[in-house]
Amino acid sequence: MSGKDLIKEQFDKLVSITPADWLYFSERLQFKQFGKKDRITQADRVEDNLYFLAHGVVRFIVHNEEKETTTDFSFSGHFFCSYSSFITRQPGIFEIRPVTKTASCYYISWNDLQQVYANTNCGEKIGRMAAEQQFIRKSDREVSLLTIHPKDRYLQLMEEQPQWIHQIPLKHLASYLGITPETLSRIRSSIMKSNG
Template identity: 40%
Template sequence: MNHIRHYLEKLAPCSEADWKEFSSRLVQRVFTRKTVLLPTGKTEQHLSFIEKGIIRFYIPGEENDLTFSFAFENSFVSAYDSFLTQLPCTYHVQAITDTVLWSLTYADLQAIYQSTTVGNTIGRLAAEDLFLKKSRRELLLLTQTPEQLYHYLLTEQPHLIAHIPLKYLASYIGITPQALSRIRKRIS
């Protein structure tokens, strides 16, 4: 749990009482690789912090899945739209590696917002971070070619290249694995 506290302290100073309230509500959840944490049609009940592992967000397809996001260690993860609205999710959330999460339920998070002085600040900053990441991704998809996107990932997000299977990476960029192989050959 020290990873979570360190992350939270970077967002806003957290008193011992606030940390005690927050940490008392965390539950550890462990998943093996390729486990679907949340399937389409189910409502997200957890906001989680990734202690270990990589999470993939995707829309399942008849022939190919459409991967649209990843989450890594030392970050929060959730099907956040479903979590906020408490409506069914329209995509899958999957652990692509063995994963350890520390999770809060929706009800517990609401209680933390009410009972701590730092809860709302952390919630707002975390939501702003998610928004900025989503906006950057949308702009890149709209303004960059697949080759430019791959080059961007190589320079700005090398952890994607190092840890994500190529078929998921190709889907994330919006191309086939074969097209990604051609791009990789041209760049190397």
């Protein structure tokens, strides 16, 4: 199975796409592999590409007064990019880097994606549904940040996304949860004790 088929699988979850539409889209896909120290996307630039992560994990970083905060992660099988910038064509605030040793990505340029929207039947529909799903993720996150205690957020993550805990260094998880690495370390050890 080609890596592009992973993308087709994602689309098929949303709508039934015609072979012609799929061809039009997939012909415009390019491929690139990133190493651990690469920046897939740099802050303060207009995001040119929409990426699909075929293998690896990436994180979204915001720099703020000497500190860096990891706001989100993306795993293989999902699209990612500095969305706000990609959508508005304004410089973005996110730096995107691999968490894993490598990140293998298919990507399509903004210009090509506009062609897909204009010249396929279901492009807009997939685009709408994908945007809706991204919205839901962020909306859930807002509720989580406002209503759930960091310790409980970590417990929830252990249940719902155990792969996050295994694949992501503690310090980045801590940042994502809005706490310091020290505090997360203590949370983790308190869980160990209560579980025997």
